[in-house]
Amino acid sequence: MAENGAQREADVSLSQKLAFLAQALPGAQRIETHTAYVFVAADRVLKLKKPICFDYLDYRSLEAREHVCREEIRLNRQLAGEMYLGLVPLVCDEAGKMALGMTGRVIDWLVEMRRLPTERLLDACLRSGQSPAPAEISAVANRLIAFYRDRQADRPNPGLYLRHLRCESAVNIRNLTEMRAYLRGGYDGTTLSAGAALIDRHAAEIRARDRTRLVVEGHGDLRPEHVCLTTPPTIFDRLEFSVEMRMIDVFDEVNYLGLECALLGARWIGAQLLAAITAAGFSPPSSGLLRAYGVFRCLTRARLTIDHLRDPVPRTPEKWPLQARSYLTRAAELLAAGANG
The missing domain is CATH 3.90.1200 (Aminoglycoside 3'-phosphotransferase; Chain: A, domain 2)
Structure with a gap:
């Protein structure tokens, strides 16, 4: 079953996910960090973890990215409080259409945050x-x-x-x-x-x-x-x-x-x-x-x-x-x- 899930996830590439997020968040600024892509919109920020592996982390599986997103929210709420709004699923239906926060086959997870005043x-x-x-x-x-x-x-x-x-x-x-x-x-x-x-x-x-x-x-x-x-x-x-x-x-x-x-x-x-x-x-x-x-x-x-x-x-x-x-x-x-x- 895990193998089938990994195969279904692989059907949607990272570039396709990024293209969808750019379309779903018009006007959002995309910032690339060492471990994530961050989309900064007018009133919120969404962070997508990269499917990467270093000596100190391994985000290649969907399960690993879900876990680390949940940990980011849990740990940061102890210090940043209400800035961390929660976890948002990126889903895909049978026709290959992606959506945020809806029901469907989860293909990735994003951390949702309130936007802070950059200045x-x-x-x-x-x-x-x-x-x-x-x-x-x-x-x-x-x-x-x-x-x-x-x-x-x-x-x-x-x-x-x-x-x-x-x-x-x-x-x-x-x-x-x-x-x-x-x-x-x-x-x-x-x-x-x-x-x-x-x-x-x-x-x-x-x-x-x-x-x-x-x-x-x-x-x-x-x-x-x-x-x-x-x-x-x-x-x-x-x-x-x-x-x-x-x-x-x-x-x-x-x-x-x-x-x-x-x-x-x-x-x-x-x-x-x-x-x-x-x-x-x-x-x-x-x-x-x-x-x-x-x-x-x-x-x-x-x-x-x-x-x-x-x-x-x-x-x-x-x-x-x-x-x-x-x-x-x-x-x-x-x-x-x-x-x-």
Whole structure:
């Protein structure tokens, strides 16, 4: 039966699905991400997962895409609330006519969301030179603080966070070394090995923070483009496909958001966020561990960006080496600051 279902699904190609959605959503902007196609209409957003397979996810089956869509909705409702409206089936009748949200043979699933004001996204504000007010960043901090306190009630997979940091550090070294030709002057093997060594040096502190519930199942990819300065703020696009990536020290996650804001010219945001969660009673890590977290995130982002060039047909291939080099430069700066301090 599963084989027949897979065959029926294969009768409708991805290009046919995309063509139908473009017709069903006239005027919608289509955005392609690494794992999905996003259709941005006047008042709502629909996301179709790509039938792809990477080391860390496999969306090739209809069942897998349904599961991950349901997980995206469940996880993001904990942080973004009513933005995530629900799951919409893409169906096809016997004549091959497709429809959204109707009865029929399901050939795919889409996540439906309310559309946010694009100009209020944190990255858009920073890129346009319209710096957010400190009160708006305080509201973001308060939203995160409440979220982290809720997550502290559970402590799944103790020890997973440190294992993930070590595993990802090894992948960073391997992949960035393999892609060094694209990085040109940005590649420095010493920076990569020093970043991994920092995690090992602070392993005991990381374990202690895990035991005291400072490691939680967080957002997993907290960047400025996932924060909208609505009232109250909306924090969305929480990682749905990997609990390993969601397990994180609250200071690691907030510091990561601060680093991304700093790369957009607003270093003060990270300092305000870290001060806010400290004032809320979350015990901060040592300065050395916070630096280790920052180096790790920079190296990981460098690896993830340059790995776009491994795709069969990379999107905007010219931009990934530049982005990767900027992250590598910031990692080297953090290491140098630690050595000098």
